[in-house]
Amino acid sequence: MAKLKIQKTNSVTSTVVDSYVSPTLINGNHIGGTGGDNSQTVPTIRCSFLKDVGDAVDTGYINFQKGMRKFEVSNTSDANTTVATLVNKLSSELTAADTMTILVTTATIVGANVANIGAGSGSFTANQDYAYVQYATGNVTGTPIISVGHQINGTSLTGNVTVVAVNTTGNVTVAVATQDVSDEQINVSVQFNASRITNKYVWDWSNEKYRYWFSAPSYSATALSSQPGWQDTVFVQVNNN
Numbered sequence: 001m002a003k004l005k006i007q008k009t010n011s012v013t014s015t016v017v018d019s020y021v022s023p024t025l026i027n028g029n030h031i032g033g034t035g036g037d038n039s040q041t042v043p044t045i046r047c048s049f050l051k052d053v054g055d056a057v058d059t060g061y062i063n064f065q066k067g068m069r070k071f072e073v074s075n076t077s078d079a080n081t082t083v084a085t086l087v088n089k090l091s092s093e094l095t096a097a098d099t100m101t102i103l104v105t106t107a108t109i110v111g112a113n114v115a116n117i118g119a120g121s122g123s124f125t126a127n128q129d130y131a132y133v134q135y136a137t138g139n140v141t142g143t144p145i146i147s148v149g150h151q152i153n154g155t156s157l158t159g160n161v162t163v164v165a166v167n168t169t170g171n172v173t174v175a176v177a178t179q180d181v182s183d184e185q186i187n188v189s190v191q192f193n194a195s196r197i198t199n200k201y202v203w204d205w206s207n208e209k210y211r212y213w214f215s216a217p218s219y220s221a222t223a224l225s226s227q228p229g230w231q232d233t234v235f236v237q238v239n240n241n
Contacts, residue, residue: 004065005199007036007044016041021199029215029235032200035062038076038241043214045197046239048091049073049100051082057091061241068196073100076241088193088205090151090160102194104202104210105237106150107142107217109135112188114155116181117173128181130164131157133188134171142217143234146172146190149206154188157181194238202238214240 007019019042021032036044038061050057058075065071069086084100091101112135116128133152137144152161152174159177166172196203202212213235220233 004045004062004071004197005034006062006064007034007040007042009037009040026213026235027218029213031211031213031235032198033212033214033238033240034199035065035071037061037063037074043240045102046241047071047073047084047100047102048094049075049082049084050094050097051080051084053095053097057094059091071100086193086195088195090193093160102197102202103191103239104194104204104212105142105189105191105217105239106210107140107144107146107190107219109141109188109190110139111135111185112139112152114157114181114184114186114188116183127178129175129178131161131174131176131181132167132171133163133174137170140219142190142236143219144169147192147204147206147208149204150190150192152188153191155186156184197238202236210234210236212236212238214238 005018009016018034020030024031033045038044044061048057048059060073060075063072063074066083072083074081082098084098087099089101112133115132117130117132146163148163150163157176161174161176163172164175192204194202195205201209203209217237218235
């Protein structure tokens with residue numbers, strides 16, 4: 001297993017090294033990312049972690065990779081350090097000691113409609129466990145393919161809003177904590193918690209592999225003109241400091 005590259009700054013010369021995977025740029029963006037202290041000049045992978053049960057969740061960065069899903073991490077405020085393992089939870093759901101999450105965005109959608117299931121438009125039903133998210137594919141920035149297990153963030157629904165079924169193009173069913181659901185139009189993000197990450201690739205928990213960068217998610221149906229024909233044209237966004 002290749003270890004994640006960690007950005008470092010020489011304390012004597014102030015030279016920053018291992019900031020980029022390669023000098024290659026696509027549409028002005030560096031491919032992939034590195035770990036390292038977020039106080040350095042180039043952004044690094046951002047994580048959230050819980051050191052001890054009952055503590056507040058810390059936002060931080062990766063110091064060193066210890067295993068496929070295990071990393072030494074520090075927080076951004078006082079260098080509180082622990083070894084934590086990636087889990088399939090949002091940062092707000094972390095309750096077990098030494099667990100962490102890295103958030104990945106696959107798409108943003110303008111004007112998505114969050115709608116009640118089993119009732120007419122504009123109606124209201126109490127205590128729902130599921131809802132529809134409907135959208136026009138032309139309003140998607142990033143990959144238009146939404147996968148089961150990914151989350152929808154940005155709605156007024158509370159808790160984890162997870163895709164459980166893809167009904168048609170532009171219509172997915174999400175599971176929610178039991179609550180009232182009424183129709184709303186809103187801009188949302190489609191995201192997942194990383195199960196693995198390297199300097200170029202990130203995986204979701206269904207083992208789907210994506211290329212990533214720190215910029216907004218990008219999707220093209222054809223190869224980028226500046227790259228060879230085999231060049232992957234989908235890039236998801238990893239949270240960065």
